[in-house]
Amino acid sequence: MNYITHIELANYENVEPPEFEKSNFYYSFSILPIEERKAIHSVYAFCSYIDDIVDNTPSYDLEIIDRKKRRLDWWENEVEKIYSGESASPLIMPLVSVIKRFAIPKQYFLTLIHGCRRDLIQNRYRTFEELKDYCYGVASTVGLISIEIFGHKYEETKNYAINLGYALQLTNILRDIKSDKDRGYIYIPQEDLARFNYTEEELEREIYNDNFVELMRFQVQRVREYFHKARTYLRPDERITISAAEIMDAIYFRLLEKIELNEYNIFEKRIKVSTLHKILIAMKHWLSIKVFVKRLKKRT
Template sequence: MEALVTSSMTSFYYSFSLLPREIRQAITTLYAFCRTIDQIVDRKPITEHADLAARRRQLQWWRQQVDAMAGNGTLSPLVRPLELVVERFAIPKQYLLTLIDGCERDLVQRRYRTFEELKSYCYSVASVVGLMSIHVFGYRYDETEQYAINLGYALQLTNILRDVKEDKDRGYIYLPLEDLERFRYSEADLLAEVYDARFVELMRFQAQRARSYYNRARAVLHPDERRTLYPAEIMDAIYYRLLEKIELGNFDVFHRRFRVRTPHKLWLAAKIWLYAMLFSRRR
């Protein structure tokens, strides 16, 4: 499972690599589950009804495996490492089911009418990952759950901004349709990759919304939690920098693929880890 994660060299890897071995292995197993569910849905475009049915059967198999963790059915040996993590860190099994349900939405839903509708999707595919992760990292304050939820919103909204073109090419529009209407920028404009003042203002509005969730997350993170939750702060820093780069590039996501370079990710990870080790209070 670790190979599945490290081979992608994602921002998650830079966050996890500095963790103690037991925690790193647990979070890697958990992330491998998340990646597996995501790949069932996103590995290639759906070409026919039989393909859709096959993917839904795979997701249902995973639901059955989560149920089997509670003793209701036969657990596959492949899922045993995940079960050990869930039991060791008391991760609510509903979180795993919520993630499966959220990813399944991508099989049947390609547009979001309102932000509230999109927000529920973001909770299912991003915030719930944060909620599972803080169980592994360890936390003491109820506010930390709100930290995980809001950071999940922020990270997913940043992804949506970066991937407007890629998602459009796959047939998805995650920008809320009510926001397109607000800025008089039509779905047809987006599909045609019209880059003008309307699009820039639409994207600026989305970026401000994402930034508000970074701020909400940071506002509720207790100083005592920073020593154990530094991986989440690394994710925050990397994705916040990505958001800044998109803004500095005037939201030209149709013609540029914005990213944070590897040396910058490593610098951010080292800086935040050192701060957590040197200046955060021990429990």
């Protein structure tokens, strides 16, 4: 079965290919069987370049925004062609095999594109509910696509994917507050800034004070709740199926803990989980899941 690669997409988009091996996804997806791993890499390539179209977009540059909208329109049209049976671009045709093999709903891809499109027209969020809707589009949909490839057994596993998507994206938002505001985006809801009496001007100036610490403590606690909520939807006998997602969960949860341990000072440096730590987390969770499933089988 042929799969689209991030190299092929990079050549088409005339940009540098994403460094998949350095991403948090690499350490969770590496445990997958080869067919599922290649399929995930294919989806990752697609998702990465949809995201890259809007990433680093100057929110004030209308010419660049218009050009990026047209590129998103092209990708959206190609997705529609796949599901309608029309001839799609040779570049995206290998994705047809993944979609057919794993029966991935069209709406997941279209919602992802729509979510990324919001970054071209919106750089502030009034409420958390508004931000949550954005997170669903750019992150939860990826989780929903992934569990179709993993081969989930239960309907409620979709709720696991949705809530884990919220948790991962919100963690990214907290980690990237500094870089996002440098390109004109503030994802922290306006209602939260007001609640903790911390202004956009202070954020622009990278003011680290008690109000900011309380604001961040509130944000981290909310993200933590989404991690826990996601786990409540995961049945014990589903763990081996969704083990790659559990590793992702563990890596990002550790990232959230590091933000907390750094006393929420995301201005000082970009907080990250080291490569060695990611490998250790992946190994630890993979082994613990296998032991857990083995014990579960003995009981049944």
